[in-house]
Each structure stands twice: as C-alpha cells, then as structure tokens.
Amino acid sequence: MSTTAPALRNAVRHWLEKCEAGDLVLVAVSGGADSLALAYVLSLEAPKLAVKVHAVTIDHQLQPGSGAQASRVLDQMNSLGIQTTIQKVTVTMSEGLEASARKARYAALDLVGNEMKAAAIFLGHTRDDQAETVLLGLARGSGTRSLSGMASHHKKYIRPLLSITRTQTEKLCEEVGLQPWQDPHNKDLNFARVRVRLDALPTLERTIGPGISQALARSADLLRQDADALDAWAQREINQLDLADLECGYLANLPQAIRSRIIKAAIYAAGAPSGSISAEHLASVEGLITAWSGQGAADLPGGVKVERLSGRLSLLRN
Numbered sequence: 001m002s003t004t005a006p007a008l009r010n011a012v013r014h015w016l017e018k019c020e021a022g023d024l025v026l027v028a029v030s031g032g033a034d035s036l037a038l039a040y041v042l043s044l045e046a047p048k049l050a051v052k053v054h055a056v057t058i059d060h061q062l063q064p065g066s067g068a069q070a071s072r073v074l075d076q077m078n079s080l081g082i083q084t085t086i087q088k089v090t091v092t093m094s095e096g097l098e099a100s101a102r103k104a105r106y107a108a109l110d111l112v113g114n115e116m117k118a119a120a121i122f123l124g125h126t127r128d129d130q131a132e133t134v135l136l137g138l139a140r141g142s143g144t145r146s147l148s149g150m151a152s153h154h155k156k157y158i159r160p161l162l163s164i165t166r167t168q169t170e171k172l173c174e175e176v177g178l179q180p181w182q183d184p185h186n187k188d189l190n191f192a193r194v195r196v197r198l199d200a201l202p203t204l205e206r207t208i209g210p211g212i213s214q215a216l217a218r219s220a221d222l223l224r225q226d227a228d229a230l231d232a233w234a235q236r237e238i239n240q241l242d243l244a245d246l247e248c249g250y251l252a253n254l255p256q257a258i259r260s261r262i263i264k265a266a267i268y269a270a271g272a273p274s275g276s277i278s279a280e281h282l283a284s285v286e287g288l289i290t291a292w293s294g295q296g297a298a299d300l301p302g303g304v305k306v307e308r309l310s311g312r313l314s315l316l317r318n
Contacts, residue, residue: 031181149220
C-alpha cells in the first residue's frame, strides 16, 4: 500500500470538493512523475464525488518520437481508467523555446477544456516547480506579482500539488507501478529553469542549508497575499479614474506601488501590446509625475505616447 498517496489525495480532494456531481475535469499529463501521480490520485478521488476525469497530453512535436511518448501516456491513462485526448500543437517560436511551448500548451488546454465544457483543468506543478519559478523571478528583478509564483487556482486552472514535493510524486509512481517519462529537455542546461533545478537550488541547499525550496514556496504565498492586496487597491483607484487623462498631482500622492499599477493599466488601455511594458518603460512615465523638469513625451510599445500637459498625463496611440 502506498505511503505517499494520502498527502496527495488530501491535496486533490480539497479542490474536487468544489466541483459538482456530474462535472468533468481535465488533467494535463505529460508523462512525467508529477502529472502521472496527479492523474492517479484523481482516478481514486473523483469517482467518490461523481466527478469525471479526462486526461489531455500535448504533443508539441519538438522531439523525435514525441508521438510515441503521447501513446505511452495514453496506455498508462487507460490502465487508470481515464480516457485521454492526444492534442498535437505547432509551436510558433515567438519567444524562447520554453515560453513558446508553454503558450502553445495552454492554448491547446483551453481549446480542449472549452470543447469538453470542463469545470476545471488540473496541473501537476509541485512545490519544487514553485521554488524554481520564484528564483527565476528574483534573478530577473521581477516585481511582487512575479515573485508570488504560480497561483493554486487561476480561472479554470488548478494546481493542487504546490505543497507536494517532486520526491513525493516520484515515490508514488514507484509505489503504484507507474513509469514516468524522463523529458530530455529537463536535463538541457541551455534552459534557465533546468540550470536552476540542477545547479542553483542544490548549491543553495548545500551552502545555506536545507529547506530552501520550502522557504521560497512559503515566500511566494506571502508575496501573493501582498500582490493581491495591492492589486485590489489599485483597481479601486482605476475604477474611478479616466486612464487617458490622469492628474499628476493626484498620482504623486499615491504610494509608488499603487501608482505604477495605475500607470501600467493606463498604458495597456491606450493600446500597448500585452506584456510589453518593462520597468524601464514605467520609470520613464514615473519621471513625468515625480521628477518633472519639462522633459518630452515617453514613446512606448504599440505606438503609445505619454506626455505631461498642464499637470496631467495624456496617453495617446499614434
């Protein structure tokens, strides 16, 4: 009998209990230990609540034999009594390989989820993944939201294993006879996440002491609470402002954490592409408010132009 399953079953049951009888949930299964363990636990817990489980495995077609790996996932899901969809995607290299593959993967999961009217989509990210995400955000100099890591629940996506370690999922697979796939990309040091996983975190554990991953994950939880509070405050301000015509004096009296959120919202509302605004862009607009010395307009992505006119910020798209 598995000694690891109870912790995973408790983690998953918490989220399944939010579903209604007859609901269908998807589980994304790559074939790695984390997603296999998650699918296994869902196969045990979902029937008790009359919730249906359907697996989705994404064939990114980036490696030779990717179709065969998808078929192996199908076979293991069949052994658990879980029907499976193999969804092939074409990865468009709009960003780096990791980011582009992630974008294609989530688009495919959204597509299948909508087609099947899924109540939720379960993902197998663990506490180790969370620690890696936080450390990567810290290295990039990211803000509070990025350092808060992955949310356990965002829209239809649920990550029930963020308190579970990778060692626990691997042990569960071993105990119940599941055979995880070892993705070659997970050993490729060209990827920043792999370097964090194989080099950075082990070095921190060795030089600072054990428990680094747990501490990073705990920091993510605390930072998410802060980010949620700041976002809510900023949204209350945004709801009563005209983002195309902002009074500089009013903005200057707000805390910078709130002001920067308002500025970013205003820039995106003016037409800047999603995700295009950097800290440097925000600093140029911040200067128009708190360090005004007659400087010219700030030219931003998407043709957005921000200038100060008679004590107000004017945001226009060229």
